[in-house]
Amino acid sequence: MRGTLLTVLAMLQLGVAQRLPGIQSGRPRILNGEDALPSEFPFMVLVETSDGWICGGSLLSLRTVVTAAHCLQSKGVQYLPSQVTVTVGDHNRNLPEFTEIQVGVERVISHPEYGYFFANDIALVVLETSLDLLNPAASFFYNPLLLPDLSGDELYAEGASVTVTGWGETEVEDTATILQKLVTPVASTDDCLEYWKQEANMELDFLSTDGWVCTGKPPTTAHAYFGDSGGPLVVGNVDGTHTLVGIVSFGPGRPEPEMYVVNTKVLHYLDWIKSNLEGEGEETWLQLVGGDKEGVVVENTGSGSGLICGDQIGLAEVGAICRTLGFSQGTRIFPDDVIRRRNSPASQLITTLSIDTVAVMCPEEAGDYFKDCDRKPVSSFLPPCFKGEELAVRCFNRQWVHSIVMFTVKTKYREGGSTVRGKTSCSVQFLKNDESVDIKTDLDFYLIYLRGNGQVQVVDASVRPKVKSNSFKTKFESSVTTEKQLSGCLACFVSVKGMSDKPELRAYKIQSGCRFETERVEEWVDSWAKSGDRKPTREPL
Template identity: 30%
Template sequence: MHMRYRAALAALVVVATMSPALATPPLDGHRPKIIGGIDAEPGQYPFMVSLQKLDRGESDHERHWCGATLISPSWVLTAAHCVEDAQPRDYAVLSGKTALATAARRRVSNIKAIHVHPAYDSRGLVNDIALIQLRRPVAKGQFALPLLGGDSGYLRRGRRFTVIGWGTTGLEGPEGAPTVLQTVQTPYVPFRDCRQAYPGLEAGKVICAGEEGIDSCQGDSGGPLLVQRQGQWTVLGTVSWGVGCAQADYPGVYARLSDGHMADFIRATWTND
């Protein structure tokens, strides 16, 4: 079984083989994208962010590292494994884009601080969330709200979530690394079923979603697991990890924001400006 982070980490693939019971996905070199999705419409998800690693290339498309969500003018939510040990000067947040440009363009850091969950465990990707504070607020930004409690009504068989990202699509050629944001409706997988695939999962800390042919993948890490709640796009989780992408019986695993440790971290760190 190939376990991997869902972050865009390098051009070379370095995937380790491990037992899913360990729930310890190793660092790998995929550039994740949505599997089974379609192009998003311009402006459809104005809160979606590309986390750019500034030394990765000359264009925004090349520099894409992870997904993230703008949750208020100066704050972005992403996965801890995307920014573990990261320095703000080495990254930038790119917001307000549906398509990532392929033309060379210089970009500088606009990040003031990176806050990784203090109990993040890189071995099992437990508490896999982080908050990024921007140097200046995003002018006229539109946001998605994190749901920090009361999400059980959404965790039922038949529910489908929206997942978006610039990660790998599983297709050959340029279509495998699209410049246009991808969107897909992915089905909820009950925890009991998910634990059969990943016996090491801790109850309450994750949401599982996906089916054969539909999933998030490498490069989608940190992006949102979304529902519409009272007319507002709402984040229930962040893309974290999985075995392969869109494989039967191995759904994607998402950090669950309503978990007490994660919700407390967000409340204590996010100034909600």
């Protein structure tokens, strides 16, 4: 299969690959999985974008495809529907087949909380036309997948067999010519997480694995690989149908027997999937053009698509728009910030759409823009709306998101003395309205030392924030009191500038191996943060 086992924090596409035993040197030999039979997987589709991305996907209905959210984005910008095509009924990609149809896309719906480290990596694609209108025999050739029952936990038991399919990369082909299949076991999520901590060199404590189902229980010789992202993990049913268990999301950038592939756990997203399936035939919807969670707002109605004039729009209206899109809240942004981005799809689309001058009034907690808001057409009392006055918003679910992704400590004792020198590195993620804050101007950083008696002191250290890596590095030097052994633990502490005393606006992480109990440390840090004592000390550690 041609796909991409995702390298960490990179957008890739997965495929089924196999490592043969006995290869000792050179590039590992990668072979494709077993060829699928024609019509064996009548739910399988190929998702392609205008700049060459190739992913798998699967039918949930004759109108809607499910795939991975990262397949539909490039550098944080979601593809426009016009930039995505779906091919159904394909088997051999190099031959024309009577079952094969290429279909345009009407809507792209990514999960509203898709984000860092491929969290919530799931998206739906609504086709321009239902397949039964394109092929009278659609119900025979294309068989949508079933969704698991809420009681379907047994599908995810460690060791349970699932089948993954795709056209992913093999050693002999950049993209598999014939659809590949692979039967693989469900792996332990805990073991999978430990593997990814090592692979990513991060603690990953901030990461929820509730939406994960892992495959590739080591040692195993076959995996999904580059180009198979978005493809399905399924189990067969006695009546010939298939149930969707997962969606291929990411994996390492190299094949090896000990690796794990992470897939999106469909059971975890049943409510989101079902609510969006119910609306697949809607004639009115909103979309954001320009980013995954922000952009110029486009209204799609029975009469066509248009831009909203931002002149009369307030926070209540922005809130209604974002809630309609699946978020909890939002804020306005300048349209030029979106339109002027290099290669922005918004700048391309905006030239083809007019700005509709409408008066929109929404109640404070309106949940649906089209149903709950009073939208009136242009009238004489409204001034015209010109280019540059389009409504652009940023939508989000939490105003503040923050965590410390990684904290490393290196210490070195001066020979023949009682002085310790050290270096630390602390990587942080601080977002306001889902936008990264400026770590140099908006955050305070402290290297702190925790003693067994509950005392917390700020270590006298040089602090160097690095914007590109969202991290800060410190160097420190201090005498030690007990035979070159630190009696306490170092920790990095980060907060929004001037807000160290507010728990909701700060984060800290202790060096690995610290012997103090978490509850005690929380009490010590909270007491210190509220005391306001930020003066560095040269006292012995």
